[in-house]
Amino acid sequence: MKKNYFKKAVALAGAAAFAIGLAGCAAEEEAVVAPTTGDTAVVAEDLTIAFVMGAESDPFFQAMKLGAEEEAAAQGVTLIWQGDPSNYSPETQIPIVDAVLAQQPDGLVLIPTDPTALQASVAKAVAAGIAVANVDTRVGDLSDVLTFITGDNEDGGAKAAEAIANAIGYADGETYEVVIGLTSATATTNVARKEGFEATIAANYPGINIVDVAYSESNPEKAATNVNNWLTKYPDLDGIFAIDGTNASGAAAALESKGLVGQVALVGYDAYPDNVAKIEAGIFTALIAQDPAAEARLAIQTLVDYLRNGTAPANAEVVIPNVTLDANTSAADLVKYTYVAN
């Protein structure tokens, strides 16, 4: 008998908590005025901008959140920040977009997790009179999208190639061995960075051979394993390009544990605070940092300008350049570009 009561009590408490949570979500501030399209200025200043990103767990998006919140505060608009806690996928993102649209925001910044699957959501938003921007990734058909702001992954790969060539002291006529540590074989960010890297190597540094690539599936331990095995297989390895933050963390740890810091050039991607600190220690030759905060700021600014003044942006597609953080970067800049969360 006691067991039944206990189970019922737990279920009731859970249901109550759920109900309270739902009520709290529903009681969000609503947009005061519905947006209008065309040239007429919006009557009231109180705008709501919704921001649906990829996955909360990715520090890239957390840094973006800071920029979004800053800009929303500066512009005096209400920000609705949403997205899946850890799953970067259209299956979880589409219902979230639907829920957000039901709150009738004036503008929507969307980071589509898939270019075709989210096209319908964009159309839905536009049909409801909501202005839409894409950041980082885009939907296939941008004709209804006000602006598309992204970092340049190919450029990032190219900059990484430059950094590695520099670090190993590239000289014509010599041969060198490097490897690439990727997270996934299909993520467009990975693919673009790899292609940019390979293109620059082929064009400017033909003496460098990319002898191997391996995947770590966002797990830094796997990245460390890959590096361990490479170091055994290629005792003369000159450089490693770690294509994202988790891969870079694992690669750095592997080098440290083998005592090869400084003997193998390591170029990483994404400015995780711990990895940035390792630049000074010489563990990282360079880190390619994106500027997710700037991307978010520009997106919100563009939307607000359009909603308040009706001005369309000068460039529909904006590419925010990457920054190479290395031993020569000033301390101030290091702080500026490090991905920081709340």
Add this chain to the structure above:
Amino acid sequence: MSSSQQPNLRLERFKAVAGNQNSILLSVLIALAIVFTLAEPKFFSVATAGNILTDWGSIVLLAAGQTLVIISGGIDLSVGGTLAISGVTSAWVMSTVLGFDITTSGSDAYPPLLVGGLVAIGTGLLVGLVNAILITKLRIVPFVATLSTMGATLGFAIIISNGMPIGGPNDFSLISPINPTWMPLSWAVIGVIIVVTAVGLFLHKSRFGLHTYAIGSNSFAARAAGINVERHLTKVYALAGALAGLAGFYVYLRLGAGSPSSGVMRELDAIAAVVIGGASLMGGIGRMMGTIIGALILFTVQSGLIMAGVAPDWKKVVVAVLIAAAVAAQTLRPQNRAR
């Protein structure tokens, strides 16, 4: 015993050793090593052995706990998540709470590392106890109960860490082979071997182990013999959690950071090692040595494929074949046919 029975005993003993699961596993391990060395001669080196053992260290701790759980007739899907949250909590305590960051290295790091290790084990133990309560008090089946703890621990790990690794004090020499020329074991791996051996001894030689087998074999018989099944299972899941916590600390030593993404899917590697090692998911069957060799096989395959330059997706195929073979061998064994 009559003399005519003596030669039969010798033959029986030979058959027992040759057909012994462990002998078969060792042969598979050696065969794989030979194949990979042929593909890439550098595979046969102290460095490779060191790489394999370094990878093996964290999973074999998970697999040791999983062996007990599976023998008892249950399953624990939460060990990967426990690994993650233990490592993250440990890193958080050492760096944020105690104030040691990544600049603390070498033997200076030992005091905070000691605290961090205890925090990691304690966190794992707590998760294990939560599992135990869900399973023994709320009567939720282990699959469902540990599936939900898995989600909760992974989620909390991300929340505590904001999704990024938390760096802290470390001494990387603990995780590197003691002497790269001839000693592939690191101090961390030696510690792991001691722990796993102790758990194995308890499993095979103690009352605790016997009761675990009994519950998995026939929980009614265990209860009828006077064993408090709920209390025993609580100990089993708590131990599995504590071992997962220790594994989380091992991964911390490897990365110099508590990483929230380090636990994802690791429970599947642990279960694969246990199944390849000869345990049955029905309960009642399994040996620690089998798990140990099973885990070694997994990472020999992983390293071998990387060294041989084979696409990593082949690892999944090889592991799937090994698991299928292990399960088939399980089903064909004589004691299972007589049932």
Add this chain to the structure above:
Amino acid sequence: MKEVIYEVKGVSKRYGSVVALDGASLKLHAGEVVGLVGDNGAGKSTLVKVLSGAHMPDGGQIELDGKQVSWSSPREALNAGIETLYQDSGLAPHLTVSKNVFLGREITKRGLLGKLGFLDSKAMEEKAHSELERVGIAVPASNRSVSQLSGGQRQAVAIGRAVAWARKVIILDEPTNHLGARQAGEVLQVIKEAKKKGLGVIFISHTLPHVLEVTDRIVVLRLGKVVRDAPTSEFTGDTLVGTITGTIQTIPEEDA
């Protein structure tokens, strides 16, 4: 007549809406073999579980040696000297004979190792086989699991275990199931030996000739109630069947 060593008075047990036992009473004397019979669903297995401590009754009393007791787990009944052979054994198939015999009462090594729970397998091996031999069960010495024995051998081990450990009462639930005539005969012999030793034996069986052969008294259950409790000599094969199926009218036993 020897003293009453084990007694249940008016026990009831229901599972959900199903009434398994409805005020059943049973007395067992030392050195006595009581047969417990009844059709399927009469409540025999439930009564066994109440007697062995596996289930707690909803109502009624249990008395051991005249004192009221209450079993909250099988462990308590075992400690009091009551051994039970359940239907479908109650052996762990993956464990060896000796481990099964000593399950729950293992012999540990001496000293520190013993305190940690390390087992003395050799001692258990030796003792298990000598104890089983003592009660008339010969099982081949081996390291193989119990599942590799034949059905008859498994049953023999289970019975031998119960008899070897029993100090007061043995409850045997369908011990001759799956056994051939010769082996069944051996089981009946074991029961007679136990009776000679002064243990109280409760013998549940569908095989009425066995019940008539080896018991002193027969208790018939129908729909959770005791409908007849009389010396074996008062039954014939036909009247026994009739009482079980209800074709022979009975006067319900009054509570003692």
